Amino acid sequence: MKILVIEDNESVASMIGMFFLKEGIEGEFVADGLEGYSRYKSGEWDALIIDWMLPGMDGVTICRKIREEKSTVPIIMLTAKDRESDQVLGLEMGADDYVTKPFSPLALMARIKAITRRYQSNNGYQAESGLLKTQHFQINKDTREVLLNGESVKNLTPKEFDLLYYFAQHSKQVFSREQLLEQVWGYEFYGDERTVDVHIKRLRKKVGTQDQPFFHTVWGIGYKFDEVVVENEI
Known part of the structure; x- marks a missing residue:
């Protein structure tokens, strides 16, 4: 490294x-x-x-x-x-x-x-098998490529990609910020949840729309990934 x-x-x-x-x-x-x-x-x-x-x-x-x-x-x-x-x-x-x-x-x-942990010198990451397809996304874990409705998404940071992939694997499942820090960031909760909030905000801007944010706030708990079109999403 x-x-x-x-x-x-x-x-x-x-x-x-x-x-x-x-x-x-x-x-x-x-x-x-x-x-x-x-x-x-x-x-x-x-x-x-x-x-x-x-x-x-x-x-x-x-x-x-x-x-x-x-x-x-x-x-x-x-x-x-x-x-x-x-x-x-x-x-x-x-x-x-x-x-x-x-x-x-x-x-x-x-x-x-x-x-x-997923990145090695051979191609900048450690290959992990898995081509994940959802209603709107095609996410290739090996090449770290993302297609949204057939169009390439090229501006995701490594952690944004990891977060998107993890959510897409667990569609509609609600996760707390602490759980996301542990599962996606790979370390136990240290008392600061803003890292998760900012990454969700950035993902909404990069892959979502006002009517279809993909990442939904579940008040009092955390977030979930859902590809339904919503009304009045905050």
């Missing part, structure tokens, strides 16, 4: 580096945002870890630019900001997950393993 870390705090970078060494991960560390973005452009990466506050170019801008290029490389943001609006902004710019400083290295490793 090869991961680019854009982090200007030497102690944080050193700590991450030690855990990478222990886990057998090849890490490259850059302390400047502009340099980090340039390094991202010139390499092939299994994941990116990007600090929010960086000299040269901030982490949110880097994340936004990467997603505007239609890249689906997994991104984890590191942030000292604990305001909900700040963290949601990072997710809306395309981050797959975020870790709030100070953080446990074990918690960071859990997130890294969760968002990269």
Whole structure:
């Protein structure tokens, strides 16, 4: 696994580096945002870890630019900001997950393993058999391709794809946010459900319409996937 870390705090970078060494991960560390973005452009990466506050170019801008290029490389943001609006902004710019400083290295490793566990160097993912067809979707787990009513959907991030596939496997089943974090993100609930909410919001924008959002809120419980056309969906 090869991961680019854009982090200007030497102690944080050193700590991450030690855990990478222990886990057998090849890490490259850059302390400047502009340099980090340039390094991202010139390499092939299994994941990116990007600090929010960086000299040269901030982490949110880097994340936004990467997603505007239609890249689906997994991104984890590191942030000292604990305001909900700040963290949601990072997710809306395309981050797959975020870790709030100070953080446990074990918690960071859990997130890294969760968002990269299906990805290997051969084709960017670990192939898992399964061509899933629903009323409107055709989802190929091996090639990570999605067709919606016969049209290709190309702008899904890795975690958005995983979430869509999981929901499509369990149509009309209601899941809590905690269950989705455990089943899709791959780690136990740490007390923050906003990651799920933002990913659902992004999926609704990318594959849904006002009359057919596909992802439905079940008030007081969580979400379900249903391909019926609805009225007055909130």
